[in-house]
Amino acid sequence: QICLSLVKLLFYLAHSPLGSIVLLDFQPRQFVMVDGNLKVTDMDDASTEELSCKEDNDCTLDFPTKSFPLKCSVVGKCEGINEKKNLFNAYRYFFTYLLPHSAPPALRPLLSDILNATGDLRYGINETMKAFEEVLHLYKSGLYLQKRPLLLKDYISLKGFRTVEGEDYKCWPSYSHLGCLLSIHSAEEAAAICNSQSQCQSFIVTQQRTWTGRPLASFQSSWTDLIPDTNAVVYIKRSASSGERL
Numbered sequence: 001q002i003c004l005s006l007v008k009l010l011f012y013l014a015h016s017p018l019g020s021i022v023l024l025d026f027q028p029r030q031f032v033m034v035d036g037n038l039k040v041t042d043m044d045d046a047s048t049e050e051l052s053c054k055e056d057n058d059c060t061l062d063f064p065t066k067s068f069p070l071k072c073s074v075v076g077k078c079e080g081i082n083e084k085k086n087l088f089n090a091y092r093y094f095f096t097y098l099l100p101h102s103a104p105p106a107l108r109p110l111l112s113d114i115l116n117a118t119g120d121l122r123y124g125i126n127e128t129m130k131a132f133e134e135v136l137h138l139y140k141s142g143l144y145l146q147k148r149p150l151l152l153k154d155y156i157s158l159k160g161f162r163t164v165e166g167e168d169y170k171c172w173p174s175y176s177h178l179g180c181l182l183s184i185h186s187a188e189e190a191a192a193i194c195n196s197q198s199q200c201q202s203f204i205v206t207q208q209r210t211w212t213g214r215p216l217a218s219f220q221s222s223w224t225d226l227i228p229d230t231n232a233v234v235y236i237k238r239s240a241s242s243g244e245r246l
Contacts, residue, residue, distance in 0.1 A: 001036065001211050002033070002038060002094065002098055003090075003094055003095055003098050003099055003132070004132050004136060005033075005036070005037050005038035006031070006038050006090055006094055007090070007125070007128055007129050007132050008037075008129070009038055009039075009040070010083075010086045010087060010090060010125050010128075011125050011126070011129045013046075013082075013083075013086060014082070014083040014086070014125045016048075018048050019048040019050075020048065020050065020080070020082040020083050021046050021047065021048055021082060022046065022047050022048075022081075022082035022083075022085050022086055023040065023045065023046055023086055023089070024045040024046065024047055025042070025045040026085075026086065026089035026090075026093065027093065028093055028094070030042055036211050047082075048082075050077045050078055050081055050082055051077065051078040051081050052076055052077060052078075053072035053073075053076055053077065053078050054072065054076065055072050056069065056070070056071055056072050058072060058078070059071060059072050059078035059079070059081065061078075061081060061084060061085060061088075061121075063088060063092070066088075068084065068088075068121050070084070080124065083124060083125050084121055084124070086125075087118055087121065087123075087124070087125055087128065088118070088119075088121060090118070091115070091118040091119050092119075095114070095115050095118060095119075096115065096119075099111045099112075099114065099115050100112070100115065101173060102173040103139075104139070104144060106144040106145070106146060107135055107138060107139060107144050110131070110134070110135050110138075111135060113131070114128065114131050114132065114135070117131070136212070139212060139214075140212050140213065140214070142185035142186065142189070145185060145189060148192060150188065151188065151191040151192050151195055152187055152188045152191045152235070154191070154195075154237060154238055154239070155191055155194075155202075155235040155236060155237055155238065156235070156236045156238055157187075157233055157234070157235050157236075158226070158233065158234045158235075158236070159233050160228055160229065160230050160232070160233075161226045161227065161228060161229060161232065161233075161234045162204045162206070162218075162226070162227060162229040162232040162234055163202070163204060163218075163220055163222070163223060163224070163225055163226060163227070163234060164225040164226075164227055165178075166178075166179075167179060168180065168219075168220055168221055169197075169199040169200075169219075169221050171197065171219065175210075175216060176218075179218060179219070179220070180197070180200075180218065180219040180220075181216055181217070181218050181219075182216070182217055182219065183210045183212070183214040183215070183216055183217075184205070184214060184215060184216075184217045185214060187205055187217075187233070187235060190203050190205060190217040190219075190235070191203075191235065193217075193219065194219055194235075194237070197219060199221045200219045200220070200221065200237075201220060201221055201222055201223055201236070201237050202219075202220045202222070202223035202234060202235060202236040202237065203217050203218060203219045203220060203234075203235050204217065204218045204220070204232050204233070204234045204235075205217045205232065205233050205235070206218070206229075206231055206232045207231045207232075223236045
C-alpha cells in the first residue's frame, strides 16, 4: 500500500502541470500516510529545474552506490533526470525495505521484477505504475492463486460463531501481534494457509476488510470456547473435531 501510493505520487510529480518535479530532500521522514495515501509534508525542496547539458557526458545521475548515464536532449536538458532521481530514491528508501515482504508467494517474483527494474532504472515511472497496477489486480482478483486441490472440504463451518479472542501462535506477516491474522481472497485460500501451518486447527473469517477489500482471517491452534458472532464464520479441521461434539 505504501509503495503503490508512493508510485502514484511520483507519477503525478512526473506529469504535473508545472513540469517534472524532483524532490531534492527525498527521505522517509518527508512523507506521512493520510487516509491510506502517502503525502509529502514539505515541498520547500521540490524543483522543476532539470540539469542543463551540452552532451550526454554532462548527464550522469550519481548516487552513493550507483551512477546512471542519461541522454542530453536537443533542448539542452538531461532527459528525465527529475523523474529518474525520484524513482531511484523510492527504490532505495522504500522498495528495498517493503516490497520483498508480506506478499503471497506467487506474487513475490513480480515484485522482485519491479524491485530489480527500478533499481537499475530500466523502468520509468509509467512502466512502474503499470507493473504495480497489474500486481494489485492479481492480488485483489485472486488470479494469483495457483490451481490446487480443494481443501475447504476438510473443514466444518459454523456460521455465526467465533472463538474467544486471546493470544495464540504467531505468523508472518500478521495484522495482529497477538496471533496469526492474515488477509485472504477466500475461505479456500484460508484453508490452504491453515494446512500449511502445523499449529493451525481452525480459522475464523470475519467481515473485517483490508485496504484492498480482502477479508481478514484469524488462524487458531484450537477451536474451543466458541461464542456467538453473527458477522463471523469459524472453520474447524475435521481431523481436529473428530471425537468431539460440535
